[in-house]
Amino acid sequence: xxxxxxxxxxxxxxxxxxxxxxxxxxxxxxxxxxxxxxxxxxxxxxxxxxxxxxxxxxxxxxxxxxxxxxxxxxxxxxxxxxxxxxxxxxxxxxxxxxxxxxxxxxxxxxxxxxxxxxxxxxxxxxxxxxxxxxxxxxxxxxxxxxxxxxxxxxxxxxxxxxxxxxxxxxxxxxxxxxxxxxxxxxxxxxxxxxxxxxxxxxxxxxxxxxxxxxxxxxxxxxxxxx
Numbered sequence: 001x002x003x004x005x006x007x008x009x010x011x012x013x014x015x016x017x018x019x020x021x022x023x024x025x026x027x028x029x030x031x032x033x034x035x036x037x038x039x040x041x042x043x044x045x046x047x048x049x050x051x052x053x054x055x056x057x058x059x060x061x062x063x064x065x066x067x068x069x070x071x072x073x074x075x076x077x078x079x080x081x082x083x084x085x086x087x088x089x090x091x092x093x094x095x096x097x098x099x100x101x102x103x104x105x106x107x108x109x110x111x112x113x114x115x116x117x118x119x120x121x122x123x124x125x126x127x128x129x130x131x132x133x134x135x136x137x138x139x140x141x142x143x144x145x146x147x148x149x150x151x152x153x154x155x156x157x158x159x160x161x162x163x164x165x166x167x168x169x170x171x172x173x174x175x176x177x178x179x180x181x182x183x184x185x186x187x188x189x190x191x192x193x194x195x196x197x198x199x200x201x202x203x204x205x206x207x208x209x210x211x212x213x214x215x216x217x218x219x220x221x222x223x224x225x226x
Contacts, residue, residue, distance in 0.1 A: 005114050006048030008075070010034040011056035012103070020051070020105055027110055037064070041071045049117050050077045053103060057081060057088075061095035069132030076117060076128070080105065094199060096128045127197075134198040137183050145179040148172060153192045 007024050009017050009031055021031035030048075034040040037056050050073075052064060057079055065077060076098040081088070089100040099116055101109055141149065144165070151161040158176065162169040185191040 005029045005117060006045075007031045008034065008040060008043075008045050008048055008050045010037060010040045010050060010052055012053035012080075016053060016104065020053075020103075023105065023107060023110055027107060027114075029110070029114070037067060041067070041073065044071070045073065045075060048075060049098070049113075050075050051080055051101075051105075052077055052097075053080045054082070057092075061092040061097050065096050065128065065132060066135065069129070069136070074129045074132075078113060078117075096131050096199065130197045131199055134194040137194060138198055140182045141179055142175075145175050145182070148175045149179055149183075149191060149195055152176070152188060153195050 005024075007021075007029060009020050009024075010033075012020075014035075017033040017035075021033055024031035032043070032045070032048075034043065040050070050068075052061075056064060061077075061079060068074070068077070077096070078099045078101060079089075079092045079097045080101045080103050082103045084100055084102060092100050099113065101113065105113070138146065138149070147165060148161055151164055156164070158169045158172045161176075162172045165172070180186075180188075180191055183191050183194055185194065
């Protein structure tokens with residue numbers, strides 16, 4: 001028996017929301033509609049999946065998921081628009097969207113979405129919670145502490161980071177200790193894991209990263225530091 005899904009359809013115009021909810025009810029699912037994110041968060045949904053349409057995506061999936069996380073709403077989010085381009089889809093999925101669908105949703109798209117949610121929603125919700133919490137922790141870092149974390153994630157030692165940032169290794173140690181304390185990380189690997197869970201784009205200049213990696217001087221790697 002197919003799982004009965006609760007859909008929270010937010011954004012788009014009233015006609016679009018009505019049509020999508022009609023299809024959902026026709027397939028035996030339940031739908032709630034909201035004109036914008038403020039209305040959705042006032043409702044504070046605790047089960048189902050959020051279908052974010054058009055206008056609410058204007059701020060970017062990163063920001064949308066951060067707002068939901070700040071409100072303690074961890075439901076899977078599916079983006080939907082009439083003419084998504086490849087870049088939009090890739091960015092939304094990287095940011096943490098469960099899927100990206102083309103509007104208007106058809107009955108076959110609804111069926112595919114239900115199967116996807118049934119298979120991945122629990123795992124995805126846990127991953128999104130970790131993503132938002134990791135971004136919140138990393139958001140407490142100063143610019144320099146964040147730079148140290150970025151280079152640390154590349155596997156660089158304190159000496160290599162010092163060369164990259166043109167500061168002393170001792171200063172790197174101070175920034176690194178402050179960064180670890182703010183992240184609540186007891187080991188470098190834990191700090192790196194948080195950055196990976198946050199799914200930030202690589203902030204390092206490619207040519208500079210390459211220069212450090214091919215530097216003829218030996219660069220101790222993260223594993224060598226213990």
